[in-house]
Amino acid sequence: MTSVEQAQALMGADIEVENIYDEIEIDDMDFEADENTFYYPCPCGDKFRITLMQLKEGVIIATCPSCSLQIKIISDEDFLEDFLLENDIEL
């Protein structure tokens, strides 16, 4: 595989599970209401991020836009529903 092909393969992957930096409880993440997005500090200085819409779709991997690290998000099944109700958010 050439490096270009490798890059394309990486970008085409919906969920990469090979580079999990840590597993984080969603309660420990910071919620940005303006963006409907949860953030968590990445060791590179940027932040891991995952949107409510992604969570709703079943995504449990938050990615960092500045490096290749990812975190796995721990939450129970009712979390999202309760969170949306509590914060009066409609997706």
Ligand SMILES: [Zn+2]
């Ligand atoms: Zn990073």
